[in-house]
Amino acid sequence: MAQADNRADVVVVGGGLAGISAAIELAEAGLRVTLLEARPWLGGATCSFARRGLTIDNGQHAFIRGCEAYLDLLAKLGVLGSVAIQDRLYLPVLGAASEQALPSQLALSSQLALRRSGLPSPLHLASALAGYRQLTVAERVKAAAAALALPLTPHGRGGRESFGAWLARHGQNENARRTFWDVLSVAALGLPSAEADLGLAGVAMRTVLGGRENADIGIPLVPLSRLHASPAVALLTHLGCRILLGVRAAGCQLSHRGGYEIAVAPAPPGGAAAPVSSAARPRLIRAAALVLAVPAWEAATLAPAELEADAAAWARLQPSPVVSLHVLYASKVTSLPFAAVVDSPVRWVIDKTGPAGLHTGQYLAASVPAADKFVDLPSSRLRAELLPELERLLPAAADAEVDDLFTTRERRAFIRQVPGSARLRARQPGIRGLALAGAWTDTGWPDSMEGAVRSGLGAAWKVLHDVAGDSADVAGAAHEIAEPAIATSGVATSGVATSGVATSGVATSGVATSRAVTSLAPAR
Numbered sequence: 001m002a003q004a005d006n007r008a009d010v011v012v013v014g015g016g017l018a019g020i021s022a023a024i025e026l027a028e029a030g031l032r033v034t035l036l037e038a039r040p041w042l043g044g045a046t047c048s049f050a051r052r053g054l055t056i057d058n059g060q061h062a063f064i065r066g067c068e069a070y071l072d073l074l075a076k077l078g079v080l081g082s083v084a085i086q087d088r089l090y091l092p093v094l095g096a097a098s099e100q101a102l103p104s105q106l107a108l109s110s111q112l113a114l115r116r117s118g119l120p121s122p123l124h125l126a127s128a129l130a131g132y133r134q135l136t137v138a139e140r141v142k143a144a145a146a147a148l149a150l151p152l153t154p155h156g157r158g159g160r161e162s163f164g165a166w167l168a169r170h171g172q173n174e175n176a177r178r179t180f181w182d183v184l185s186v187a188a189l190g191l192p193s194a195e196a197d198l199g200l201a202g203v204a205m206r207t208v209l210g211g212r213e214n215a216d217i218g219i220p221l222v223p224l225s226r227l228h229a230s231p232a233v234a235l236l237t238h239l240g241c242r243i244l245l246g247v248r249a250a251g252c253q254l255s256h257r258g259g260y261e262i263a264v265a266p267a268p269p270g271g272a273a274a275p276v277s278s279a280a281r282p283r284l285i286r287a288a289a290l291v292l293a294v295p296a297w298e299a300a301t302l303a304p305a306e307l308e309a310d311a312a313a314w315a316r317l318q319p320s321p322v323v324s325l326h327v328l329y330a331s332k333v334t335s336l337p338f339a340a341v342v343d344s345p346v347r348w349v350i351d352k353t354g355p356a357g358l359h360t361g362q363y364l365a366a367s368v369p370a371a372d373k374f375v376d377l378p379s380s381r382l383r384a385e386l387l388p389e390l391e392r393l394l395p396a397a398a399d400a401e402v403d404d405l406f407t408t409r410e411r412r413a414f415i416r417q418v419p420g421s422a423r424l425r426a427r428q429p430g431i432r433g434l435a436l437a438g439a440w441t442d443t444g445w446p447d448s449m450e451g452a453v454r455s456g457l458g459a460a461w462k463v464l465h466d467v468a469g470d471s472a473d474v475a476g477a478a479h480e481i482a483e484p485a486i487a488t489s490g491v492a493t494s495g496v497a498t499s500g501v502a503t504s505g506v507a508t509s510g511v512a513t514s515r516a517v518t519s520l521a522p523a524r
Contacts, residue, residue, distance in 0.1 A: 006282035008034040008242070010463055011262050012291040013249040013302065016044020017449055018437035019293035020232045021073055021456025022463075026291075027239035029464055034285060035241055038248035038267035041225065042232045045410055046449070048225035054356040055223040058408050059324055060348055060367045062338065066207040066214030067450035069457060077231035085218035089116040089128065092339040094349065094393040096134045096179055114183070116215060122148060124212040134179045134342075142171040143180055151206040155199035160419045163201040164194035183340045184208075186347045189417045189446050190320055190369040197417045200446045219338060223355050252290060252302050259433060260290040260304075289463045293437035293456060295412060299426070306431060313424045317440060319412035323371040325386045326352075326408065330401040332362045334394050345374065346389045361403060366390055370416075375409050382407050414447040415440045428458065432466045435459035 012023045015037030027033045041047055048055050063070055065085055074080050091114040112134060117127040125147070129140045149170060155161075163185055167177050177193050185193040188204035208215045220227050236243055250265040262285045292299045300315040325346070338350040348367040356363050366386060368374055374382060383405055391398040415421060425442040428435055437459035438452065445451035 006285050008032050008285055008287045009467070010034070010289045010291060011036065011249075011260070011285055011287040012293055012437075013252070013262070014044070014291075014293035014298075014438070015039070015042040015232075015243070015245070016293065016438070017046065017070075017073070017228065017452035018439065018456040018459070019044070019291070020228070020236070021069075021453045022291045022293055022435070022437050022460040023236055023241055023456075024073075024076060024232075024239065025457055025460035026463060027236060027241045029460075029468065031289075031463075031467070033236075033239075033241040034287070035236065035243045036247050036249055036262075036264065037243070037245050040246050041229045042243070042245070043224060043229040044452075045413060046224045046228050048223040048229075051406070052404065054358055054363070055225065056326065056356060056408075057220075057224045057352065057365070059322055059410055059413065060350045060352075060365050061220065061224065061449060062348075062350070063218045063449055064207070064214060065216040065218065066211065067218075067448070069453040070450045073453050074227070077228070077235055079222075079227055079231050082222045082227055083218050083220050086216040088118070089114065089215045089217065091115075091183075091217065092336050093134070093179075093183060093342060094339045095342045095344045116212070118212070121212045121214075122209045125208070125215070132180065135176055139173065139176045139180075143176055146170045146172055147205060147209070150202050151209055153198070153202055155202060159197070159199050159422070161198045162194060162419050163189075163196040163198045164192070166198050166201075167193055179342050183342060186369060187340065188448075190322070190414050191417060192370075195370070195416075195418055197419050197421060199422055200417055203445060217338070219350065220355055249302055252292070253304050254306065254431075255286060257286070259286060259288045261286055262290065289433035289435070289467050291435045291437055291456075291459045291463060293459065295438060296415060296426070296440040297412070299436060299438065304431070304434070307429055307434075310426065310429065314426050314440075317421060317424050318416040318418070320369070320414045320416040321371045321375040322410045322413035323368040323374045323382065324408045325366040325368070325382060325390075326363070326404075326406050327366070327387065327390060327397075327402060328358065328361060328363045328404040329397065330361045330403050333364070333396040333400050334362070339393075341393060344389050344393065345371075346386060346393070349390070349393065364390065364394075364397075369413075371409075375411055379407050417446060428462050433463065435462040435466075 009031040010026050010033050012019045012033060012035045015035055019035060020042060023033050023035045045059065046061055048057050074083060093112045093114065096112055114128040115131060116124045119126065126144065129144050132140065135143060146167060153166065164177055167181055172181060182192045184204065185191060185196045185201060189196045189200055233243060246267050248265055248267045249262050251263040253261055255261045264283055264285060292302055294302065296314040296317045300311040303311040336351065338348065341347050341349060345368050346366045347369055350365050351362065352365050353363045368386065387405065425440060426436045427442045437455040439447040439455060441455045443451045443454045443458065445454060
């Protein structure tokens, strides 16, 4: 075993979006960073794999323009041109009873959808409700009133009321909750409104209403491995960060010498790439600071003994699984780039033909969130239950030949964002040099890619405050990024282009970048 180079200013444990964000911020500040990732790749759950000459994403990861910290990260990675964002929100909704008579989803002239207008916020969403035919006129009026009231609703960190209960108290009947509000709740929180946390629903609605363009939807144009993993490795290597893949932290403790000692071990076998050889892997790394950027349940086992009581709370967070059905059709069955779904276990359908590299036919990925009833079923059962759903939602699929079909499962895709879960989400510990990151932490945002990036920035700024000095600017920035506000410190809300032309720079911690993204215009 090599004993050299077993010290670092900071060790970041976990190479998902949270760990990547923290490592970049710390390395840009001039600290020596070692990043440990148990998987053979960076990117965490946003990963890809090869199958029959195609590149397959393990899950479906869309975002909205209001995800400013995430877009800033893409700008730093130099990949904003690899995502597409709508010029205006256009969210097709499949599965509603009024749509069953459509002869084909290839024709969108009468497609049920949520569309925004060009009016200032909050009027920009008036047209979305006005044209949503699944609701009666009276239901639309009541829904508009509830949408304006929700962001103003006070809620405590440990609130016990569900989003659905609040909606019922504010005049939203079963049809409105099921066919309208559940579309938003599942998209933001991964749960129907009856199960979802009210406070986080308020955060999501504040984001949507906080700017006219905030709800415009973006999707990757390339596999997630090319959007996150490869660019992150390139940038971190350029910044001098040491990246150890296939390596896990076996234990972390405060050192009597000061700082932290991190025991290192090879990750269990099963990855697609070989772990770091024992000759290059130290058994122990000593660091002045430590960032734990791993899932809640892993953080609970790795946290130093001084955080035992807090860690016990993190371990009580419940995981929420996601199952994806991947179907490769011999012919095109829809012109929709994506769609939300009601009245079905399938909640999202996304066209992955281009990103996967498929040149003939069409590749659709159907996502089943909160998939507790499905995650342990064999693939044959999943096919039998979910493929007919696609044929019902997209009539052209019923006559199309299936060239390939397979499933992916993320058993711990998110934390289950139910009432009361907020009080279990970790806040930054009061131990010098120790920070927590991960979308599950108390960022004030739902468990999402945006939440992950925000958590990484907050963790990095805590470390910089602890290690580099008591800078008021750094402390203020760390506080602001952790707040559930729409604005992010140092992020301009108007700096996103949808025409492929770069607009004004977006500054993050003093580093200016420019945003130029591809426009995703809805089919008409």
